Amino acid sequence: MFKVLSISILLFFSLSFQGQNPGVTLKNPLNSEESTLYSQHKFIMQQSTTYDNNKVVKTQWMKKFYSNLKDSLESVKHQSSNFEKAYSAEIKVSKTALKSITTLKKELAIINFEKEGISFFGSLISKTLYKAIVWIIIMGLLAFLLLFLFKFKNSNNITIDAREKLKEIEFELEETKKKSRIKEQELMRKLQDEINSNS
DSSP, X not given: OHHHHHHHHXXXXXXXXXXSOTTOOXXXXXXXXXXXXXXXXXXXXXXXXXXXXXXXXXXXXXXHHHHHHHHHHHHHHHHHHHHHHHHHHHHHHHHHHHHXXXXXXXXXXXXXXXXXXXEETTEEEEHHHHHXXXXXXXXXXXXXXHHXXXXXXXXXXXXXXXXXXXXXXXXXXXXXXXXXXXXXXXXXXXXXXXXXXXX
């Protein structure tokens, strides 16, 4: 009797382990690399039998699902590591590019200043300041030239006046000399006449 009871219990349990839908066979996604973890979990849950509100799952499926889960996690970690490396490399490239841009901006500013500037007595100054300095020098030279011309004209006029006065004085001196000669001659005649009349 015990044997019959044990065989019927085993038969009952074997029928309940056949699955919920014995007529439907699903493609096993556990062996497919293209299937998602969700589809693999769904397959395990659908193909497992229920016993006393618990699911009875084949251990090979659980091992395969765990292996696939582990591979997926390793793949995600690897992708994350690659992403972090790529991100770090991009940050380095960005920092290098930023330094390069900053250096190029400084060089461009220097080149623009040199382009807009002129070397004047060894120092670099802007074109507007250079033009102002040149115009101040030109105006100073013109003022000096005008002052020189004015002084020259004045001194030339003074020299001409002095020469004319000198000529006048020389003329008057000659006239005075002539007059004094004439007087001297008259006096000598008178003296000679007196000497002649007294003798």
